[in-house]
Amino acid sequence: MLGADPVSWARMRAPSPLLTPDTARSLSLVRTLGEPARSPHALRQVLGWDASSRYLLSVRNRGEDQLRWWDLEADGNTPLFTRPLAGGVAAWFLPDSQTLLSVTVRGALQTWSVTDGALLSTVKTGMSVSGASLSLDATRLLLTASGGRILLWDLRKSWLSWRRDEQALFYGCALSADGVFAAAGAAEEREGAVTLASVRLWDAKTGKPLGSRSFESARIWTVAFTPPGDQLIAANSAGALLFLALPSLELVRTVEGPGSGTLQMEFNPEGSLLAASPDTSAFVVLDAHDGQKLFDYSDLDDMEGSSVAFSPDGRFVSWGMDDGKVGIWGAGAAPRKG
Numbered sequence: 419m420l421g422a423d424p425v426s427w428a429r430m431r432a433p434s435p436l437l438t439p440d441t442a443r444s445l446s447l448v449r450t451l452g453e454p455a456r457s458p459h460a461l462r463q464v465l466g467w468d469a470s471s472r473y474l475l476s477v478r479n480r481g482e483d484q485l486r487w488w489d490l491e492a493d494g495n496t497p498l499f500t501r502p503l504a505g506g507v508a509a510w511f512l513p514d515s516q517t518l519l520s521v522t523v524r525g526a527l528q529t530w531s532v533t534d535g536a537l538l539s540t541v542k543t544g545m546s547v548s549g550a551s552l553s554l555d556a557t558r559l560l561l562t563a564s565g566g567r568i569l570l571w572d573l574r575k576s577w578l579s580w581r582r583d584e585q586a587l588f589y590g591c592a593l594s595a596d597g598v599f600a601a602a603g604a605a606e607e608r609e610g611a612v613t614l615a616s617v618r619l620w621d622a623k624t625g626k627p628l629g630s631r632s633f634e635s636a637r638i639w640t641v642a643f644t645p646p647g648d649q650l651i652a653a654n655s656a657g658a659l660l661f662l663a664l665p666s667l668e669l670v671r672t673v674e675g676p677g678s679g680t681l682q683m684e685f686n687p688e689g690s691l692l693a694a695s696p697d698t699s700a701f702v703v704l705d706a707h708d709g710q711k712l713f714d715y716s717d718l719d720d721m722e723g724s725s726v727a728f729s730p731d732g733r734f735v736s737w738g739m740d741d742g743k744v745g746i747w748g749a750g751a752a753p754r755k756g
Contacts, residue, residue, distance in 0.1 A: 431471070434733045434748045437686055439705045441749035442712040445735065448748040451488050451495045452476075455742035463724040463738030464682075468511035471731040473498075473532060475518065476744050477506040485509055485520055487532065488744075499535030503528075508550045519573070521550045525561070527571070541576050545569065549591040549602065549640070558622075562588035562602050568618075570600065570625065580625030586616055590640025590682065594647050597622055599664060601650055603638030613637055617652045617667060631667040633660065639679050639697075644706075645689035653680035653694070659709070673709030676702050682725040686732055693726040693735060701726040701737045715747075 434448075435441045451474065464477040475487040485503040492498065503509075505523035512519055517538065518530040525543035530536065549562040558579065559571040568588055569581040586604040593600055600622040605613035615633040620626060635654040642651045644661075649670060652660045659673040659680065676696035683694045685706060695701040700716035701724070717740040724738030736746050 431731070431733060435750050436688075436732045437691060437703075437728070437735065437749055438688075439690055439707075439710075439712060442691055442703050444749050445703065445713045445715075445747045446749075447745050448734070449490075449495075449746040450739070450743045451746070452486065452497060452743040453495075461722045461738070461740070461742060463742075463744070464506070464508050465725050465727040465736050465738060465744065466508075466510050467727055467729050467736070468515040468532075469513060469730050470515055471729040471733070473511055473515060474736060474744065474746075475509055475511065476738060477503060477509050477520065478738070478742065479506060485518070485530070487518065498532075499530075501530065501535060501537070507547050510552045510556070512556050519552070519556070519559075521547055521559070521561070523547050527559070527573075543569070543571060543578075549589055551590075551592045551600075553593050553597060554595050555597075558593065558597075560591050560593050560600050560622075562591045564588060568600070568602055568620070570622065579623075582620065582625055582627070584618065586618065587613065587637070588618075589637065590653075592641045592643055592650075593622055594643040594664075595645065596647050598647070599628070599643065599650075600625075601641045601643070603641045603652060605637035606632060615652075615654050617641060617650070617662065619650070619665060619667060628665050629667050631662070637679075639681050640683060642683040642685070645685055651683060651692075653683060655679040657696075659683075659692075659694070671709075673704065676700060676714075681723065684726060684728060686728040686735075687730055688732060691728070693728065695724060695726045695737070697723055699723060699740055703735065713747075 462479045478484045486497040507521045509520040525545045527541045529538040548564040551560040570579040589603045591602040600620045604616040615635040619628045635656040650662045659675045661670040678696045680694045692704045692706045699722045703713040722740040
């Protein structure tokens with residue numbers, strides 16, 4: 419089993435190069451976290467790092483849904499804490515790295531202590547949730563519902579900032595880094611149980627609609643803003659990544675995504691790489707500028723899927739594996755057996 423003690427993880431981080439279009443070609447698995455948990459149930463994991471790249475979390479949906487997080491400087495690969503989280507949609511470390519925020523499919527927002535695992539607070543938003551995006555400063559939370567509702571929640575006041583109800587099925591959503599835009603992927607219902615892919619754009623502060631655009635595919639699974647904030651990427655159900663200008667939503671270019679529809683996308687800290695995870699057991703790392711595939715990995719398990727997440731220090735990328743563990747990939751670093 420791959421592993422690392424506190425010293426080896428610190429040593430691994432120090433010489434491990436930053437991930438760039440050049441170094442990403444040599445990614446290799448350097449560490450795994452957790453124990454194998456084979457099950458007949460389908461598995462979905464959503465991952466996230468804290469700002470210091472010391473902690474890593476997983477929202478795991480398989481049989482008994484769980485929220486787990488690890489202190490990577492601790493000995494062994496056992497989670498620091500594991501907590502039940504029925505219908506978990508997503509979770510994030512807040513900027514202080516001492517608190518976790520989680521979201522459930524029933525719209526419950528909960529905060530947890532990173533250091534002792536205690537549940538600190540619970541707030542009910544009163545809606546079902548299909549997608550969630552936390553603002554860069556962790557003060558606002560964008561939530562979508564498949565029934566056509568989108569809202570912005572003010573985490574400082576535990577109160578609704580704005581809400582929109584539209585004739586569409588909403589999926590993944592995103593807030594721009596500068597706090598100007600909110601966007602969501604959608605499907606517009608047509609006659610005969612047919613849907614048409616759609617992207618919706620709003621003013622993130624007021625909820626004012628800024629535009630929408632339809633595309634010749636069934637749905638837009640998810641969206642992501644480019645780091646400069648001048649474009650929005652929409653991942654359609656046909657497997658393409660559509661780069662759209664802001665705020666016009668005019669198509670700038672199309673990049674081939676993973677073999678099936680992309681459910682989640684994330685840029686590395688410097689914005690040179692784009693990682694995408696489809697609805698199958700795989701992830702890819704692309705050159706953000708030309709769309710060239712630099713690295714891909716799959717464990718060939720159709721019952722499993724995971725988001726992919728870059729560490730904030732820019733040295734690693736993580737992804738949830740078919741046996742319920744979490745893998746960490748780095749460039750130019752040999753795996754260490756523990």
